Amino acid sequence: MDKYVVGLYDDEEVLLSAIKKVKQAGFHIHEVVTPFPVHGLDDALGHKQSRLHTVGFVGGATGFTIAISFMIWAATSSYPTNYGGKPYLSLPSYIPITFELTVLFAAISMVVAFFIRCGLSISASPKIYDERTTDYLFGMAIKVTEDTTPEDYSRINDTFTKTGVAEIKVRDFDEEK
Amino acid sequence: MGSYESPIREPLILGDKDYKQITTDIVRSTQGFPPMAWVIAISIAGSLAAFYFFCVAWTVYYGIGVWNLNKTVGWAYDITNFVWWVGIGHAGTLISAVLLLFRQKWRTGINRAAEAMTIFAVICAAQFPGIHMGRPWMAFFIFPYPNSRGPLWPNFQSPLMWDVFAISTYFTVSLLFWYSGLLPDFGTIRDRSKGKFRKAIYNALSFGWRGEAKHWQRFESLSLVLAGLSTPLVLSVHTIVSFDFATSVIPGWHTTIFPPYFVAGAIFSGFAMVLTLMLITRKVLKLEDYITIAHIEAMNKIILLTGSIVGIAYITELWTAWYSGFIYEWFAFYNRALGPMAWAYYIMMTCNVISPQFFWIKKLRRNLYLTFFLSITVNIGMWFERFVIIVTSLYRDYIPSSWADYYPSWVEVGIYVGTIGLFFTLFLLFARAFPVIAIAEVKSILKSSGAAARVKQKAKDDAMAKGGYAEGGDLAGAHHDVKID
DSSP states (O other): OOEEEEEEESOHHHHHHHHHHHHHTTOOOOEEEOSSOOTTHHHHHTOOOOOHHHHHHHHHHHHHHHHHHHHHHIIIIIOOOOSTTOOSOOHHHHHHHHHHHHHHHHHHHHHHHHHHHHTOOTTOOOOOSOGGGGTTOEEEEEEEOTTOOHHHHHHHHHHHHHTTOSEEEEEEHHHHO | OOOOOOTTSOOSBOSSOOHHHHHHHHHGGGSSSOOHHHHHHHHHHHHHHHHHHHHHHHHHHHOGGGSOOOSSOOOSHHHHHHHHHHHHHHHHHIIIIIHHHTTOGGGGGTHHHHHHHHHHHHHHHHHHHHHTSSSGGGGGGGSOOOOSSSSOOOOTTSHHHHHHHHHHHHHHHHHHHHHHHHHHHHHHHHHHOOSHHHHHHHHHHHTTOOOBHHHHHHHHHHHHHHHHHHHHHHHHHHHHHHHHHHTSOOTTTOOTTHHHHHHHHHHHHHHHHHHHHHHHHHHHTTOTTTSOHHHHHHHHHHHHHHHHHHHHHHHHHHHHHHHHOOHHHHHHHHHHHHSTTHHHHHHHHIIIIIGGGGGGSHHHHTOHHHHHHHHHHHHHHHHHHHHIIIIIHHHTOSOGGGOOOOOOOHHHHHHHHHHHHHHHHHHHHHHHHSOSSOHHHHHHTHHHHBHHHHHHHHHHHHHHHHHGGGGTOOOTTOOOOOOOO
């Protein structure tokens, strides 16, 4: 079953301290959704650093290699052309295009990787815990299963309430389908 | 939570806003039926854009002869407009990318609209290399694709070829940067939408964004790297455009000052266009609390700086022309100031050198009417700068027997005015369907830079000045943990 208890907070500072308390109480936080990026959230949740910049670097290196090797091949091997007496291998004149393709490949590869890693697609139908979490509320979702006892539920609710939650709701995505 | 921000700093969000209010204020312009002013504006802009396509069709059908170019003046309105539009586009990337790297929070009120402006300006710019070709149906020749003519490759040593890659890259990267920033805001609009159809459209546009913490982390990492890539891109693209002239042998063109001069000029004209657009947008969409006078003043300071750089470049050119001892270079500038087309040179000088100097005075920097008037003046001046560089250098170059005159034909003027219509049509559509301010980014600075935050910080500072730590004050710059009771 795809069921969650969602605590909705209306202040990001309260959210950050709440995350600490909820983790101390022994619960595993499935997900936190916010309307804007909150500083300190990744550390609080223990997220590792994103490796998108590595993707960008590899993409840029690819663009660089493609650009410069193609131009050198085209100008020295495929169809050497005498332009105003300039040498066939004129590396300085290849710099602008090489730079542009480096940036282009880096940017495209990063954006594509971003979309893929986040699972974003034009036909996506995302699981929204509460529609106000992209507006003004911050949501913390704790996954519950069939084994979750009523005491667990009340412990979750208590922890949320103690940490200053604005609203608590239970969402079962399987039921809603 | 964040670093200390002095309460005497001007707030970047006015009024007593909370996150919900910010969303409501900004999303309002995408809801409901468009107001009459919008309908009238897009009718005018749309008609001009239609006229643009008509003039282009006329040019392609009858040939470049319908333009008034001749052997001496081989480039005139076409390349003037190309450089003008590309220059305008640069401010958007600068605001998004460079101001992000410099952690200037005031960029959040204007970056969305400025980046949109960049994309539409580059669309307009990219028209000209295509339509100014003698045989535009052969435009694909400029791309290096395998062919049976040798294979014949384009000349990678030519700045015109560098332009192809630079403008394509600039357009693509700006589009990606702008669009990835829009994803969270589309998610916001989707979740506030009542109608099924509207919800489905904005869901598709948002690619299913829902604000997960890990996604935001990747989003910030992406934004930072794209900003880091876009900054050298801005500098390189207009440098490459300047190379179209600087790598030639024409007096008045062949000078090494062109790259920094063009880049500064691009930022100058770009910010002027951002101001023109933002002053109208903030008034019409009632967003004065988010695009405040502080934003306007900051932009005017940049206009003052870059305008002064352009002014110094003009003087440097004059001095270098004399110092070089090369009579053709000296004549090029003598001719600009005292020749038959000197009127264009004086328009350029007045608009570009004199007008930004008003912004030394704080009261004038914060005067909206003067800012609007000067922003238009600067754009006119920068158009004339490109016109002067191109036409006055060509029409009186080395051999007097080749000297010729130039005045535009109706087709050229129609194309130019038409691209202005195209630009405004696109911008008006953007203002209607997309959030013109970056909702999520503005929310992220509310706590640190909102008007309410300033009041709170002042109260804390006063309390600390009076009673030390007992009243809950804290040292400037110290990070403090939120107390949990």
